[in-house]
Amino acid sequence: MRHADHRRRPAGAVAQRPHPRSVPGGRAGTRALTSPRLETGPQEANDGRQIIRWKGLSLVGNQSVTGDLQVDPALAAFVAEELVPRVGLTPEWFWGTVAQLHAQFGPRAADLMARRDELQERIDAWHRENGAPGEDDVEAYAAFLTEIGYLLPLEEPTISVSNVEREIAEIPGPQLVVPSTVPRYALNALNARWGSLFDALYGTDALADPTGTRGYDADRGALVIAEVDRLLDEHFPLSGSSHTAVTRYRVQDGALIADVDSAADGSTLADPAQFAGYRGDPGSPDAVLLRHHGLHLELTVDPGKGVGQQHHAGVADAVLESAITTIIDLEDSVSTVDGPDKVVGYRTWLGLVTGDLTATFRKGGKDVTRTVADDRVYTAPDGSELVLSGRALPLVRNVGHHMRTDAVRTADGEPILEECLDIAVSAVAALHDFRDLGKHRNFPAGSFYVVKPKMHGPDEVALSVDLFAAVEEALDLPPNTIKIGIMDEERRTSLNLEACIARASERVIFVNTGFLDRTGDEIHTVFEAGPVIRKDDEKSATWLKSYEDRNVDVALRAGFSGRAQVGKGMWAQPAGMRAMLAAKGSQPKAGANTAWVPSPTAATLHALHYLETDVLAVQAELKNRPLTDRNKLLVAPILPRRGEELTEEQIRHEVETNVQSILGYVVRWVGMGIGCSTVPDLEGVGLMEDRATLRISSQELANWLRHGLIDEAQLRETYARMAVLVDEQNAGEAGYQPLAQDPDTNPSYQAALELALAGREEPNGYTERVLTTWRQKAKA
Ligand SMILES: CC(=O)SCCNC(=O)CCNC(=O)[C@H](O)C(C)(C)COP(=O)(O)OP(=O)(O)OC[C@H]1O[C@@H](n2cnc3c(N)ncnc32)[C@H](O)[C@@H]1OP(=O)(O)O
Ligand SMILES: O=CC(=O)O
Ligand SMILES: [Mg+2]
Numbered sequence: 001m002r003h004a005d006h007r008r009r010p011a012g013a014v015a016q017r018p019h020p021r022s023v024p025g026g027r028a029g030t031r032a033l034t035s036p037r038l039e040t041g042p043q044e045a046n047d048g049r050q051i052i053r054w055k056g057l058s059l060v061g062n063q064s065v066t067g068d069l070q071v072d073p074a075l076a077a078f079v080a081e082e083l084v085p086r087v088g089l090t091p092e093w094f095w096g097t098v099a100q101l102h103a104q105f106g107p108r109a110a111d112l113m114a115r116r117d118e119l120q121e122r123i124d125a126w127h128r129e130n131g132a133p134g135e136d137d138v139e140a141y142a143a144f145l146t147e148i149g150y151l152l153p154l155e156e157p158t159i160s161v162s163n164v165e166r167e168i169a170e171i172p173g174p175q176l177v178v179p180s181t182v183p184r185y186a187l188n189a190l191n192a193r194w195g196s197l198f199d200a201l202y203g204t205d206a207l208a209d210p211t212g213t214r215g216y217d218a219d220r221g222a223l224v225i226a227e228v229d230r231l232l233d234e235h236f237p238l239s240g241s242s243h244t245a246v247t248r249y250r251v252q253d254g255a256l257i258a259d260v261d262s263a264a265d266g267s268t269l270a271d272p273a274q275f276a277g278y279r280g281d282p283g284s285p286d287a288v289l290l291r292h293h294g295l296h297l298e299l300t301v302d303p304g305k306g307v308g309q310q311h312h313a314g315v316a317d318a319v320l321e322s323a324i325t326t327i328i329d330l331e332d333s334v335s336t337v338d339g340p341d342k343v344v345g346y347r348t349w350l351g352l353v354t355g356d357l358t359a360t361f362r363k364g365g366k367d368v369t370r371t372v373a374d375d376r377v378y379t380a381p382d383g384s385e386l387v388l389s390g391r392a393l394p395l396v397r398n399v400g401h402h403m404r405t406d407a408v409r410t411a412d413g414e415p416i417l418e419e420c421l422d423i424a425v426s427a428v429a430a431l432h433d434f435r436d437l438g439k440h441r442n443f444p445a446g447s448f449y450v451v452k453p454k455m456h457g458p459d460e461v462a463l464s465v466d467l468f469a470a471v472e473e474a475l476d477l478p479p480n481t482i483k484i485g486i487m488d489e490e491r492r493t494s495l496n497l498e499a500c501i502a503r504a505s506e507r508v509i510f511v512n513t514g515f516l517d518r519t520g521d522e523i524h525t526v527f528e529a530g531p532v533i534r535k536d537d538e539k540s541a542t543w544l545k546s547y548e549d550r551n552v553d554v555a556l557r558a559g560f561s562g563r564a565q566v567g568k569g570m571w572a573q574p575a576g577m578r579a580m581l582a583a584k585g586s587q588p589k590a591g592a593n594t595a596w597v598p599s600p601t602a603a604t605l606h607a608l609h610y611l612e613t614d615v616l617a618v619q620a621e622l623k624n625r626p627l628t629d630r631n632k633l634l635v636a637p638i639l640p641r642r643g644e645e646l647t648e649e650q651i652r653h654e655v656e657t658n659v660q661s662i663l664g665y666v667v668r669w670v671g672m673g674i675g676c677s678t679v680p681d682l683e684g685v686g687l688m689e690d691r692a693t694l695r696i697s698s699q700e701l702a703n704w705l706r707h708g709l710i711d712e713a714q715l716r717e718t719y720a721r722m723a724v725l726v727d728e729q730n731a732g733e734a735g736y737q738p739l740a741q742d743p744d745t746n747p748s749y750q751a752a753l754e755l756a757l758a759g760r761e762e763p764n765g766y767t768e769r770v771l772t773t774w775r776q777k778a779k780a
Helices: 073-083 091-130 138-147 183-191 197-203 218-235 339-354 418-434 458-475 491-495 497-503 515-525 542-557 577-583 600-612 615-622 630-634 648-672 691-706 712-730 747-757 768-779
Strands: 050-057 064-071 175-179 194-196 246-252 255-260 263-268 275-281 284-292 295-301 315-321 325-329 358-363 366-371 376-379 385-388 393-397 404-410 415-417 448-452 482-487 508-512 565-568 594-597 677-680 686-689
Touching (some): 050 091, 064 091, 073 339, 091 138, 091 404, 091 418, 091 458, 138 630, 175 183, 183 325, 183 339, 183 600, 194 600, 197 218, 197 600, 325 339, 339 393, 339 404, 339 418, 448 458, 448 508, 491 515, 491 630, 497 508, 497 542, 508 594, 515 691, 542 615, 648 677, 648 691, 648 712, 686 691
Parallel strands (some): 175 594, 482 508
Antiparallel strands (some): 050 064, 064 404, 255 263, 275 284, 284 295, 295 315, 358 366, 404 415
């Protein structure tokens, strides 16, 4: 008998909702939208691209249209040989669909970009005239923003999203983000559903600074054992005893017994329902499974091996359910500037969905092959079989509406709207799961999950929703199969969050405060109001606190609790685990079901915060607090008295910090094609840098330049000095091209400089255009 409660459907089981109704694209001629046909065979353009000529009925109206797409050969080969064959589609169908999506949504996206620019121009003019609105005088500013259609009427949405996995709706826990372009990391991320708590505590600064000594340090091991005992006593208390005193865990009559010297019969869990199962012989189990707040913790028992020899009850590891969901990122943590780059990310997503992805690499002098983890099987207390997923639920982050890719061009040579390609690939890959063609089922509830970044307001959310609907129609998927995670990371979305949620009410599975992009957008939006405060001070600014609170308020009022995630942002200091343990517990306490972590180890440690806090109970309480006033989000983070209160030394330090982090990140993005890096700051603390943190640093420099806190000569001089430091920090890196040698011809140096110098004009302060242009030059 199988235990129904906490069991994921294994491969082959029946999903809760029907699979897609038919073979998408497989009924050429019977269904207009899904029947683009090849008109002539693929031809080659001068630059080796494949010209794919297709004919079909337009998604827009019912006209018969013919078109060419010029497709990068690596991308064309990936689609033809890897993406479409197993689901019975043809490349012509695929490219015809992409072409039609671009034809339908490309102009609409362009209009929305023009609207962004128009609003920014008007806001700039207002700030030039009126300066910065402070806490006491936001009313006039709000009235102006309302007049120009930036601030929209408040709505009261209620979400009605269905067919959502438990990982999203019911299990609060960490969300890991991983660049799709590194299969080794991506596999690690998917498998990070379970992580060794012993390793996370032993191998990081969580309990004590790492010593760097080789081999096992028994004193450090003792610290870990004591800490895990403390955590067990806190979250899984025994009645009348302590886990520190346990000499053996065993199972008797479906209950966990902890033998302790002081009690002849042993002790039991104060809440017996926390015992979720075991593996092996009940009298001497190999593993004991506990559950609290929906998260499982396995105590792996092996008194003869490793730490088990030192542990008082023979426990060799404590394996904690960690990354409940993971975002496979095609956006800000990758450097993808052409077809071959995009293929690497797409292949990862497809391989994770099917379970076929592998990565072989050398580690510790050995060849290691990493594969997708299997499910974990236990015996439930009632004797039934309990199967728990061994993998995080994967979500995929597509690019935003502002991105175009020349990996695919129209007949006129125009790069297509990149998100059309992203969503088409994401969806066809997901189809493998719905058709049960993979090793495991990822999406048994019948939905898959796309994270949409950098949307500005409800019209842009509506574009995503319509795009997803068009893809569902093309693939013959049931409506609302494609769910959306809304990144609340642009000011116009935060201010109009209710309306954004309303436009996606049947699809939305999260709102997430991407505070990094959001900070970049804050700076760019108030650019003309005056010099902005330093980036670390943004974290305690009125706008940011109000934005974090209001996001939770709005989501809970819209009925997210138990249906969708209220998410919070990234911990950007991958090696700072003690600091993370101290700080990141505030996110679940603030009502977040999930928050972002940069690594599997951080996921395991952050999971402890969800053992500590019952998020669903917190949400039930927070639902009734007064809605945070949205005008508070309008208080501009501008230095009083135009920066006079910062000393020369403080200004110099802040400029150096920003320049050094920009150079340290860009040198890897442009020079080496690495989209996310740990960049040591001036004090040598490694910080996770991605395109969003770059947006903040470059916008702050551009803003200070504009308002005269620094001049261009000072800025250039700082770049030159920091280049030497960055070269030192990267000395010995394979493929590293030093910056200081010949900065005038170094594409990374030039890109880094341009980001600050052109930051005022760059739409919304994004960094993608500069990075892509220089990376393409560097590659050429
Ligand atoms: C604003 C935003 O959009 S934030 C979202 C974008 N940011 C991210 O996606 C952050 C993702 N994280 C990362 O890319 C990396 O963790 C970095 C760049 C921060 C650090 O990378 P590194 O310095 O190489 O990591 P480090 O050396 O500490 O660890 C490497 C090990 O950890 C694993 N690892 C590190 N980060 C991750 C991750 N995010 N997912 C899975 N595994 C990871 C690697 O697989 C590797 O283990 P292995 O040798 O067994 O394969
Ligand atoms: O995407 C996340 C962010 O903080 O930006
Ligand atoms: Mg972001």
